[in-house]
Amino acid sequence: MTRPFRFGLVTPVLTDPATWRDRVHRIADLGYSTVLMPDTPLWQPAPAPTLAVAAALETDLRVGTWVSAVPFRPAWALAWEAHSLTVLTDGRFELGLGTGRPGIEGELQGYGMPVPTAGERIGLMRDTVTQLRELDGADHHTPVVMAVRGPKAVALADEAADIVTFASRGTDTREDLARLARTFRDRDVELGLHVSVVGDGIAAFMASAAETDPAAMRAADSLAQLPDDPGAAIEELHRRRDELGFSYIVTGADFAETMAPVVAALSGR
Template sequence: MTRPFRFGVVAPVLTDLSTWRDQARRIADAGYSTLLMPDVPQWQPSPVPTLAMAAVETDLRVGTWVYASPLRPAWMPAWEAHSMSVLTEGRFEMGIGTGRPGIEDELRELGMPVTSPRDRLAQVRETVERLRDLDGADLHTPVVMAVRGPRARALAGDVADTVTFAMLPGDTRADIERLARDFRAVRDVELALHVPVVGDDVAPFMASPRDTHPAELREADSLAILPDDPAAAAEEIQRRREEIGYSYVVLGAGCAERLAPMVAALAGT
């Protein structure tokens, strides 16, 4: 099954509110489908109220990219996600994972218990189960899971509507293609491609600029980078759908306007 392309933008509030609202409207006007917010306490406003504002300002879908499961008890993101689905009339997507690299240090700084990866994954399952209970028979909040290891992939096969594979700096195209092929042999779901680098620009909320080197990514033929020329980027995105199955592409806000011609050409096709 070839799914139509859609494009999301991770757009945290890094400016004054008026400028951010204007940015959200431009993202909508350019043909992007989804505005996404990272889950990094103290760096920015909390994701859900910010996404609620974006949903009022535009007709975009909105979502978390992604909730870190150890930061909240399972019932809380489930309640928030269900509430957002109701209030946006079905335009919310709950992205969830076990936390960014370094989540253990973040938990210590917040005075929270540092749980094991297995426990954090169990909390993801509980969150989705609680969300399904709240949604009931008449609502289905889409769940996007960020996964890497075999346990996370197995859980995503059970509960996710969309899957993105957490990429490591040394991952080649072949490494991720193998993950995608093995996963889709179990279940055919929408695959989301997280692209933190366009040209030489690194999206700060999607990767660590200090540890991300565009030249090395190009050398490794990494899927974490796209050319900054819209026509070349469009050609590469089409190749990634054909060869791997990626149809949902998530970019940083800093390159959203630059790659708008690519989105205009491919969205919905």
């Protein structure tokens, strides 16, 4: 099944709150479907209350985490937050789950928190979904996004996710992600693609990430980059959906205006 395109923007609070609220309104006006928040303690306000504000500002926008790092919270607490946001937004919340970005071990140690093993993190993802489904019951269904890469995480996403994205590296080639995407082509899941580079621009929240070099990513034919020419980007996104199934495109809010013609041409189609 070919899904229609939709577009989300990771929109961290990097300005004063009033400017951020204006940005949320602008994102809605440009036709983006979803405002997303990264899970970065001490760098910005916590995702749940921030997303509640965004959802109240624009009642047609979806909101979600991109993505919640499961080591930061007990599974029951994250499930409760997610269910609460689903109820309060009339079903417009999407829970993104991941095992944690590179370097999270040092953060956890700095906060005096335990550092779970890779296997324990997969278990936390599973437990969160299980408890979320219990809280949602028959009246709600919170869509779960899973950011995965390794075989155990891929297997869990194949079993439990509504939306799947891949924890890609800047040096990944098109074929690297194609192999992962093929795992889900026969399943009724939405495939999301995180684009951290548009032209020579790097999303603000990715600026310090290793391997995020626009020229190197273009040379590798990385799917984490797009051309900044709207026509070329539209053609490339059609190719990615036709060949690999990617229909949900997520990038940084700094690219909201650059990507606006692409969103206008493709969103909902």
